[in-house]
Amino acid sequence: MDKLRLRLVKKIDDSYDIIIGNNIFQDIAEGLCSLKLGKIAIITDNNVNVLYGDKFLKLLKSKNLNSFMISFNAGEKNKTRKTKSKIEDVLASQGLGRGGLIIALGGGVVGDLSGFIASTYMRGISFIQIPTTLLAMVDSSIGGKTAVDTEKGKNMIGTFYQPKRVFIDINTLETLSDDEMLNGLAEIIKHAIIIDEKFFVFLEDYVSKILAKDNNVLVQAIKWSCNIKKKIVENDETEKSLRKILNFGHTIGHAIEKASNYQITHGEGVALGMVAETKIAFEMKKINEREMNKIISLIEKSGFNIKLSKIDIKEIYDNTKFDKKNKGGIPLYVLPTKIGRVEADLEVKEEVVLQVLGGMK
Numbered sequence: 001m002d003k004l005r006l007r008l009v010k011k012i013d014d015s016y017d018i019i020i021g022n023n024i025f026q027d028i029a030e031g032l033c034s035l036k037l038g039k040i041a042i043i044t045d046n047n048v049n050v051l052y053g054d055k056f057l058k059l060l061k062s063k064n065l066n067s068f069m070i071s072f073n074a075g076e077k078n079k080t081r082k083t084k085s086k087i088e089d090v091l092a093s094q095g096l097g098r099g100g101l102i103i104a105l106g107g108g109v110v111g112d113l114s115g116f117i118a119s120t121y122m123r124g125i126s127f128i129q130i131p132t133t134l135l136a137m138v139d140s141s142i143g144g145k146t147a148v149d150t151e152k153g154k155n156m157i158g159t160f161y162q163p164k165r166v167f168i169d170i171n172t173l174e175t176l177s178d179d180e181m182l183n184g185l186a187e188i189i190k191h192a193i194i195i196d197e198k199f200f201v202f203l204e205d206y207v208s209k210i211l212a213k214d215n216n217v218l219v220q221a222i223k224w225s226c227n228i229k230k231k232i233v234e235n236d237e238t239e240k241s242l243r244k245i246l247n248f249g250h251t252i253g254h255a256i257e258k259a260s261n262y263q264i265t266h267g268e269g270v271a272l273g274m275v276a277e278t279k280i281a282f283e284m285k286k287i288n289e290r291e292m293n294k295i296i297s298l299i300e301k302s303g304f305n306i307k308l309s310k311i312d313i314k315e316i317y318d319n320t321k322f323d324k325k326n327k328g329g330i331p332l333y334v335l336p337t338k339i340g341r342v343e344a345d346l347e348v349k350e351e352v353v354l355q356v357l358g359g360m361k
């Protein structure tokens with residue numbers, strides 16, 4: 001027997017900058033001019049296209065950057081393999097080569113889909129994120145998770161593929177709806193609860209200003225939140241350990257979204273999920289009453305509904321068993337032990353979940 005060993009010990013530097021500012025489209029365009037790029041494909045959805053896409057494309061063209069735009073219909077329902085392959089065909093017919101660049105201009109749907117396309121198109125080409133929702137700014141544009149949904153579940157097929165840069169232009173939030181602001185806020189609050197008590201105190205003071213889109217407060221909150229996400233990803237890029245803590249509020253949150261037939265938004269689901277999981281932590285004597293009440297009041301004060309009303313509790317519980325982050329059918333929870341600290345990989349008894357959910361009616 002002969003043996004040849006193909007050695008592939010990898011040391012890759014995938015570091016990148018996250019740039020946060022006001023009205024930075026012009027700077028982005030100028031920055032692109034200095035990189036000797038091939039073609040540039042801007043991928044966006046139809047809403048963002050109308051608001052910022054055309055303007056951005058014109059700007060790139062005015063700098064003689066060889067660019068074109070692809071827009072697909074907005075919404076999670078289009079984060080699919082079908083949309084992916086349609087876009088790939090356009091990229092190929094436009095002659096986007098390996099030296100080209102994909103720019104994701106939009107919310108998390110655009111970012112996840114474009115990142116996935118960039119990771120497989122010609123075995124991987126460069127891409128940049130320009131997130132335009134609060135959620136995408138503080139969460140989905142950072143960390144390199146890309147995916148599309150299938151009928152069997154959300155984010156079923158995807159890759160870890162980091163962008164070359166993330167540009168956050170706070171001014172794009174001017175057109176974002178209140179509901180979408182709340183979606184992002186839920187993840188911001190989550191970041192504070194899991195790892196940063198000081199940030200939590202900041203949010204207690206300034207949450208209403210975030211929702212009112214006060215520029216200074218928004219910049220601070222976004223910067224703080226991105227820094228938390230960045231540190232977690234630096235520590236555990238592919239979610240083998242620390243990154244799991246970002247799932248706080250999501251085991252019950254996803255289950256609620258599903259039980260409501262997605263009438264409840266992701267942010268509302270996560271808010272309810274954080275309340276439920278904090279109450280579970282209290283029942284399991286992991287967190288004290290004072291800290292629990294502070295968490296719940298911040299969530300309530302932010303404008304989230306913290307009652308389950310008509311949603312079927314047994315259905316929520318059953319849905320948790322199909323959570324992606326489970327071990328042999330048993331969902332594993334991330335529970336707070338105090339503000340700024342959580343414990344991961346915890347099993348919770350059925351009766352505790354049902355009792356807590358029952359109390360939230």
Ligand SMILES: NC(=O)c1ccc[n+]([C@@H]2O[C@H](COP(=O)([O-])OP(=O)(O)OC[C@H]3O[C@@H](n4cnc5c(N)ncnc54)[C@H](O)[C@@H]3O)[C@@H](O)[C@H]2O)c1
Pocket residue numbers: 045046047048051074075076079106107108109110112132133134135136139140141142143144145146154155172173174175176177180183
């Ligand atoms: N990759 C990750 O780590 C990660 C993390 C969290 C969520 N996600 C994914 O992110 C997606 C959700 O992202 P989202 O909440 O940004 O949703 P989204 O991309 O659907 O955007 C929400 C809506 O806002 C519109 N919009 C975007 N920017 C706007 C602006 N500036 N002004 C007005 N309207 C604007 C969009 O057209 C859309 O209708 C989900 O698919 C989720 O799975 C990914």
Ligand SMILES: [Zn+2]
Pocket residue numbers: 187250266270
């Ligand atoms: Zn989330």
